[in-house]
Amino acid sequence: xxxxxxxxxxxxxxxxxxxxxxxxxxxxxxxxxxxxxxxxxxxxxxxxxxxxxxxxxxxxxxxxxxxxxxxxxxxxxxxxxxxxxxxxxxxxxxxxxxxxxxxxxxxxxxxxxxxxxxxxxxxxxxxxxxxxxxxxxxxxxxxxxxxxxxxxxxxxxxxxxxxxxxxxxxxxxxxxxxxxxxxxxxxxxxxxxxxxxxxxxxxxxxxxxxxxxxxxxxxxxxxxxxxxxxxxxxxxxxxxxxxxx
Amino acid sequence: xxxxxxxxxxxxxxxxxxxxxxxxxxxxxxxxxxxxxxxxxxxxxxxxxxxxxxxxxxxxxxxxxxxxxxxxxxxxxxxxxxxxxxxxxxxxxxxxxxxxxxxxxxxxxxxxxxxxxxxxxxxxxxxxxxxxxxxxxxxxxxxxxxxxxxxxxxxxxxxxxxxxxxxxxxxxxxxxxxxxxxxxxxxxxxxxxxxxxxxxxxxxxxxxxxxxxxxxxxxxxxxxxxxxxxxxxxxxxxxxxxxxxxxxxxxxxxxxxxxxxxxxxxxxxxxxxxxxxxxxxxxxxxxxxxxxxxxxxxxxxxx
Ligand SMILES: Cc1cc2nc3c(=O)[nH]c(=O)nc-3n(C[C@H](O)[C@H](O)[C@H](O)COP(=O)(O)OP(=O)(O)OC[C@H]3O[C@@H](n4cnc5c(N)ncnc54)[C@H](O)[C@@H]3O)c2cc1C
Ligand SMILES: Cc1cc2nc3c(=O)[nH]c(=O)nc-3n(C[C@H](O)[C@H](O)[C@H](O)COP(=O)(O)O)c2cc1C
Ligand code: FES
Numbered sequence: 001x002x003x004x005x006x007x008x009x010x011x012x013x014x015x016x017x018x019x020x021x022x023x024x025x026x027x028x029x030x031x032x033x034x035x036x037x038x039x040x041x042x043x044x045x046x047x048x049x050x051x052x053x054x055x056x057x058x059x060x061x062x063x064x065x066x067x068x069x070x071x072x073x074x075x076x077x078x079x080x081x082x083x084x085x086x087x088x089x090x091x092x093x094x095x096x097x098x099x100x101x102x103x104x105x106x107x108x109x110x111x112x113x114x115x116x117x118x119x120x121x122x123x124x125x126x127x128x129x130x131x132x133x134x135x136x137x138x139x140x141x142x143x144x145x146x147x148x149x150x151x152x153x154x155x156x157x158x159x160x161x162x163x164x165x166x167x168x169x170x171x172x173x174x175x176x177x178x179x180x181x182x183x184x185x186x187x188x189x190x191x192x193x194x195x196x197x198x199x200x201x202x203x204x205x206x207x208x209x210x211x212x213x214x215x216x217x218x219x220x221x222x223x224x225x226x227x228x229x230x231x232x233x234x235x236x237x238x239x240x241x242x243x244x245x
Numbered sequence: 246x247x248x249x250x251x252x253x254x255x256x257x258x259x260x261x262x263x264x265x266x267x268x269x270x271x272x273x274x275x276x277x278x279x280x281x282x283x284x285x286x287x288x289x290x291x292x293x294x295x296x297x298x299x300x301x302x303x304x305x306x307x308x309x310x311x312x313x314x315x316x317x318x319x320x321x322x323x324x325x326x327x328x329x330x331x332x333x334x335x336x337x338x339x340x341x342x343x344x345x346x347x348x349x350x351x352x353x354x355x356x357x358x359x360x361x362x363x364x365x366x367x368x369x370x371x372x373x374x375x376x377x378x379x380x381x382x383x384x385x386x387x388x389x390x391x392x393x394x395x396x397x398x399x400x401x402x403x404x405x406x407x408x409x410x411x412x413x414x415x416x417x418x419x420x421x422x423x424x425x426x427x428x429x430x431x432x433x434x435x436x437x438x439x440x441x442x443x444x445x446x447x448x449x450x451x452x453x454x455x456x457x458x459x460x461x462x463x464x465x466x467x468x469x470x471x472x473x474x475x476x477x478x479x480x481x482x483x484x485x486x487x488x489x490x491x492x493x494x495x496x497x498x499x500x501x502x503x504x505x506x507x508x509x510x511x512x513x514x515x516x517x518x519x520x521x522x523x524x525x526x527x528x529x530x531x532x533x534x535x536x537x538x539x540x541x542x543x544x545x546x547x548x
Binding site (some may be wrong): 045221 | 268269270274277278298299302303305306308310311312316319451453463514515516517518
C-alpha cells in the first residue's frame with residue numbers, strides 16, 4: 001500500500017451516472033488485478049473504496065457509479081485536479097489459476113475490476129470470454145473496450161434491449177476452465193450455483209473503515225474462519241465463502 | 246529542544262502519542278508502513294477471554310467529521326493474543342504496549358487480566374468497561390458506579406500492572422464514574438470511549454449499521470472528550486489518558502491542557518494510516534508556536 005497524490009488526467013461519463021477517471025501518479029504498489037484504491041474526498045471523513053479497472057506504470061483507471069454524496073462529489077472533479085489516494089489495497093485476482101479458457105462475469109459496477117484481469121489473461125494467451133450483465137441498454141459500458149483487447153464479449157440485459165435477455169447466468173457458455181466474477185451478491189449466488197464443479201474467484205464488497213486491515217470493520221465469516229474483505233480480499237476463492245444455499 | 250516525555254504511573258513514554266484500541270489492530274499492519282517504535286506506546290485491539298467474531302456487517306457508517314463502528318470487539322481471545330499476537334509484535338515493537346481488555350462479567354475481566362499479568366511486554370492494562378454487562382440485565386458496566394467499582398477491584402486484585410479504567414461517555418455525569426474507579430484503586434483513567442450513535446440509509450430507509458447503533462468517534466467528538474477530560478481532571482487525582490477526535494498536534498496540546506497526561510489517537514489512523522507519525526512530526530513546531538518547551542508542564546494547564 002502507498003499513499004499518494006494523483007492527478008486526474010481524464011474524466012468522462014460512460015453512461016448517465018457511471019464515470020471513468022484516469023489518474024496519473026505512482027502505481028508501484030499495484031501488484032495484481034482486482035485490487036482497489038481508497039479515495040479521500042474533501043469534506044468527507046472516510047475514504048471511498050473503488051476497484052482499479054486498469055493500470056500501467058504511470059496511470060490508474062477507475063470506473064465508478066454515482067450512488068451517494070461522495071461519488072457525486074467525485075463526479076464534479078475536473079481534469080487537472082488531484083486526489084489523495086491509498087493505492088494497491090487488498091488481495092486481487094490470481095491470473096495464474098485461469099486455465100485455457102477462463103470466463104469473466106461482471107454485473108453493473110462489478111465490471112471494472114475484470115478489465116485489467118482480462119488484459120493480463122489475453123496477454124498470457126488465454127481464450128477469454130466475458131459476460132457483462134446490465135439492466136437495460138443505456139446502462140451498458142465497456143463492452144467495446146473488452147472486445148478491443150481481444151475478449152469474446154456477451155452482454156445480457158434484464159429487459160432484453162441488448163444481447164441475451166435475462167441474467168448473466170442465462171448466457172453461460174458450455175465450456176470454460178475457471179470463473180472470475182464481481183457484481184451484486186444475488187448475481188454471485190446464482191453464478192456460484194450455476195458454476196458448481198468449476199474453480200473460481202469472486203470479488204466482494206463491504207462497508208469499510210480503513211481499507212487496509214486495521215479496524216475489523218469489514219470482516220466476513222468464511223469456511224476458513226473470519227476474513228477481512230479489505231485485506232484478505234476483496235477477491236476470495238468462491239469455495240471458501242459461506243453461501244447458505 | 247522540545248521535551249515530549251511523559252510518565253503514566255511509572256511508565257515512561259518518549260512522547261504522549263498512543264494509537265487507540267481498535268484502530269491499530271495488534272500493531273503489525275502499521276509496522277509495515279512506518280517504524281511504530283516512534284510512538285509513545287499503543288493500545289491493542291480490545292481483547293476478551295474468549296475469541297469473538299463480533300457483529301454482523303455493515304459495521305461501519307460515516308458521519309459528518311466522524312464515523313460509527315459496531316465491530317463488536319472482534320478478537321482472537323486472550324490466550325491467542327498471548328501465544329501469537331504478542332510474540333509477533335515483539336519483533337517489530339520494542340516498547341511496552343497498553344493491553345486493552347473487555348469483558349462481560351466481573352470474573353471474565355479478572356481472569357483476562359490475570360492471564361496477561363505475566364507478560365512483560367504489557368506496560369499497563371486499560372480496562373474497557375463500556376461493554377454490556379450480561380449478568381446484570383445487559384446494562385453497561387461503564388454507566389454504573391457499582392459495576393465500575395466491582396470490575397476495578399477484581400482486576401486490581403490479580404495484577405501488579407497499572408490499571409487504567411476506560412470510561413464510556415454515554416452517561417449524564419462522568420464524574421461519579423471516575424470517582425468510583427479511583428476509590429476502587431484504579432491507577433489512572435482513560436477516556437472517552439465512543440458515543441452511541443446511528444445513521445439511517447435514505448435508500449433503504451433502515452439503519453446503515455446491521456446492529457442499528459454503534460460507537461461514534463472521530464474529529465466531531467473532540468469537544469465532548471475535552472469537556473469530560475477537564476471534568477475528570479478536576480474530580481480525581483489520577484493520570485488521565487485523553488482521547489476522542491484527536492487528529493493533529495494542536496488537538497494533542499488542547500487535550501493535555503484539559504488534563505491528559507497522554508493521548509490516544511483512534512479513528513484518525515483509519516483515514517490516514519500515517520496520522521500518528523504526522524502528529525509527532527508537527528508537535529515540536531506547534532509547541533514552539535505556543536511557547537511550550539516541555540509537554541509535562543502543560544498537563545491540566547487550562548484549569
Ligand atoms: C472493494 C470495493 C471496491 C469497489 N469498487 C467499486 C467500483 O469499481 N466502482 C463503483 O462504482 N463502486 C465501487 N465500490 C462501491 C463504492 O465504494 C461505493 O459506491 C461508494 O463508497 C459510495 O460512496 P457515496 O459517498 O457515493 O455513498 P454514501 O452512501 O453517501 O456513502 C456513505 C458511506 O457508505 C459507504 N458505502 C456506501 N455504499 C457502499 C458500497 N456499496 N460498498 C462499500 N461502501 C459503501 C461509503 O464509502 C461511505 O463511507 C466498491 C466497494 C468496495 C468495498
Ligand atoms: C473501529 C473502532 C474500534 C474500536 N474498538 C475498541 C475496542 O475494542 N476497545 C476499546 O476500548 N475502544 C475501542 N474503540 C474506541 C477507541 O479506542 C476510542 O476510545 C474512540 O474511538 C475515541 O477516539 P477517536 O475519536 O480518536 O476515534 C474503537 C474505535 C473504533 C473507531
Ligand atoms: S476496513 Fe478496516 S479492516 Fe477492513
